[in-house]
Amino acid sequence: MSELGPSPLSTGNDQLSVEAARAAIAAALHPITETETLPLTAALGRILGADIVSPISVPAHDNSAMDGYALRGSDLRADADTVLTVTGTVHAGDVPDFETATGQCVRIMTGAVMPAGLDTVVPQELCRAADGVVHIAAGTVRPGDNRRLQGEDLRAGHPALTAGQRLRPADLGLIASLGIGEVTVRRRLRVALFSTGNELRTLGQPLDAGCIYDSNRYSLMGALARLDVEIIDLGLVRDDPAALAATLDEAIARADVVLTSGGVSVGDADYTKDLLASRGDVAFWKVAMRPGRPFAFGPLHRGEGRTPAWLFALPGNPVAALVTFYAFARDGLLQLAGAKPQPLPALRARCTTAIRKRPGRTEFQRGIVSPGVDGQWEVRLTGTQGAGVLRSMSEANALVVLGHAQTSVAAGDAVDVWLFDGLV
Ligand SMILES: Nc1nc2c(c(=O)[nH]1)N[C@H]1C(S)=C(S)[C@@H](COP(=O)(O)OP(=O)(O)OC[C@H]3O[C@@H](n4cnc5c(N)ncnc54)[C@H](O)[C@@H]3O)O[C@H]1N2
Ligand code: MOO
Numbered sequence: 360m361s362e363l364g365p366s367p368l369s370t371g372n373d374q375l376s377v378e379a380a381r382a383a384i385a386a387a388l389h390p391i392t393e394t395e396t397l398p399l400t401a402a403l404g405r406i407l408g409a410d411i412v413s414p415i416s417v418p419a420h421d422n423s424a425m426d427g428y429a430l431r432g433s434d435l436r437a438d439a440d441t442v443l444t445v446t447g448t449v450h451a452g453d454v455p456d457f458e459t460a461t462g463q464c465v466r467i468m469t470g471a472v473m474p475a476g477l478d479t480v481v482p483q484e485l486c487r488a489a490d491g492v493v494h495i496a497a498g499t500v501r502p503g504d505n506r507r508l509q510g511e512d513l514r515a516g517h518p519a520l521t522a523g524q525r526l527r528p529a530d531l532g533l534i535a536s537l538g539i540g541e542v543t544v545r546r547r548l549r550v551a552l553f554s555t556g557n558e559l560r561t562l563g564q565p566l567d568a569g570c571i572y573d574s575n576r577y578s579l580m581g582a583l584a585r586l587d588v589e590i591i592d593l594g595l596v597r598d599d600p601a602a603l604a605a606t607l608d609e610a611i612a613r614a615d616v617v618l619t620s621g622g623v624s625v626g627d628a629d630y631t632k633d634l635l636a637s638r639g640d641v642a643f644w645k646v647a648m649r650p651g652r653p654f655a656f657g658p659l660h661r662g663e664g665r666t667p668a669w670l671f672a673l674p675g676n677p678v679a680a681l682v683t684f685y686a687f688a689r690d691g692l693l694q695l696a697g698a699k700p701q702p703l704p705a706l707r708a709r710c711t712t713a714i715r716k717r718p719g720r721t722e723f724q725r726g727i728v729s730p731g732v733d734g735q736w737e738v739r740l741t742g743t744q745g746a747g748v749l750r751s752m753s754e755a756n757a758l759v760v761l762g763h764a765q766t767s768v769a770a771g772d773a774v775d776v777w778l779f780d781g782l783v
């Protein structure tokens with residue numbers, strides 16, 4: 360512990376459950392509040408910064424859902440053909456200004472405004488029309504059929520979308536349907552990212568003896584890109600206090616979040632701990648999970664009046680780095696960005712493999728989810744599950760999540776899985 364004393368997030372030496380770690384992170388974070396205004400065409404994937412209240416009703420008027428004939432529901436006969444005289448035509452975009460009497464109907468196109476007094480549309484292929492007269496067999500339509508009511512999609516003054524929603528294609532269409540061309544979105548969260556370790560080499564460098572290529576920065580940049588944050592790539596930092604301090608200070612100055620991998624375990628992390636302790640209230644946790652046991656989190660201060668930058672220091676092992684990103688950092692970043700929770704889609708699947716497991720920690724195994732022969736979801740593990748075996752993660756489309764209290768799983772048992780993409 361540094362002279363600054365224990366972090367308020369510190370839990371001593373006890374192992375922390377995954378749930379407790381997630382709860383501590385969620386309780387500490389406050390969303391950024393800055394917003395910007397964007398044209399709708401630039402807003403896909405951004406997080407809505409304010410509710411959108413509909414200025415108009417959608418549809419703006421009662422209209423026909425079919426090409427056919429508009430009529431009065433009360434003219435329909437239950438016992439015999441209904442015979443009506445055609446007295447006019449309405450196309451989409453027309454404003455019908457004529458009256459229709461009982462016994463009359465009008466030719467109408469899909470999307471055209473319903474003439475006053477008419478409330479039902481018979482599709483043209485369900486009736487017989489000749490010489491200005493339409494015959495409709497009994498039971499073909501009921502009063503009110505094939506008519507879209509004013510405001511049935513949205514009523515003027517009602518909320519169309521609420522703040523925190525990540526804008527998807529349908530949302531852009533919905534906003535456009537209200538005549539709104541600009542939206543207020545949260546500014547993008549800025550995330551500074553670097554890898555630590557003397558053994559790491561960057562792409563394009565020769566692989567010296569004893570060295571490995573830095574892969575975490577690339578998997579994490581991919582995971583960050585999915586969250587639509589601004590990535591500040593600070594590259595590689597050697598295990599050297601001065602270099603680490605310089606990069607950390609640049610990250611703190613420029614970003615809302617500092618995301619690192621490596622150097623959080625017991626090995627040579629002491630100077631890291633001192634460095635971080637002098638800049639904030641970072642807690643080093645031992646989370647009861649596999650992989651991903653060592654993990655550090657907390658605020659890094661930026662001086663009076665400024666919100667802190669938040670450190671998520673992930674373990675260096677490549678699978679552990681990604682698993683802890685999904686288990687802790689992803690939700691934390693979404694919360695900071697002002698987004699509504701977007702948990703990875705979860706489902707129960709039958710595990711084809713037996714898994715040995717003791718209670719007291721959460722395990723994340725890598726698996727492939729697919730439909731079984733009986734149509735139920737099935738998951739099989741992707742081979743060697745070591746914390747450094749990135750291929751098992753690359754082949755997987757899901758994490759098998761074996762909860763804290765779970766004991767061994769027999770082949771055929773149902774297990775929880777988190778899907779990486781929401782697409783199997
Ligand atoms: N005596 C103990 N040793 C270890 C413990 C422990 O509790 N007691 N925990 C183990 C666990 S679990 C993990 S995970 C690692 C985490 O260590 P660090 O976060 O300090 O990470 P490093 O030691 O720097 O690296 C671990 C491993 O990952 C490789 N690595 C690191 N960064 C990258 C990168 N950007 N790209 C690819 N690979 C990377 C690194 O070379 C090491 O092999 O500690 C265990 N030890
Ligand atoms: O649990 Mo560590 O995080 O093995 O890789």
Ligand SMILES: [Mg+2]
Pocket residue numbers: 555556557621622675
């Ligand atoms: Mg290291």
